[in-house]
Amino acid sequence: MHITRRENWWDEAGQGIGAAEWGALVAADPCLATAPMWFTAGRIVSKNPGDAVIAKMREVAKVLKARIQGDDGEYDHA
Template sequence: MGYDVHITRRQNWFDESGPKIDINEWRALVLSDPDMRLDGYASAVVGDGSILRVDSEGLAVWTAYAGTGVGGNMAWFDFRRGNVVVKNPHGAILEKMLQLAQKLDAKVQGDECEVHGAGGSVIG
């Protein structure tokens, strides 16, 4: 399964109401960042050699991530229902999420509603 961390403007990332990040705002931010690329899909080779592909109009990759290409590790940022979601982010990816959140006037919040601050530390 994994653990998702969200860039969100809502009180809690899963709230139905509250301010959302607009898909066009997300696209513009990704396109303005030379270290991000808007792909609209992600693909990976699975155990039997077949290719798994996920399509999402706001799916972007952080191309400057040091793990990119190493064992197929990519830092994917997926736009979902007014939030931007990353699965299992760690230090460097959390830092990139914080940078993007600041530009979006948003926060970085984990699945259990903990809020992340500088260095990925939990601040709330």
């Protein structure tokens, strides 16, 4: 799953999430340092996340004014 601001996580155009934004979130929330999420190419990624990680991804997406998108382009609507 991907946290992204772009139309689709694989798009190169559009507003990405900045490394400094991600770093600030990790610094403010120690749980993120151990969460199976990582920053890459303007988005935050987690492979095969469980329910607890998905819940945390929803929190992060809300803070970043982004959304969660699956590998096949489906959006998380929770």
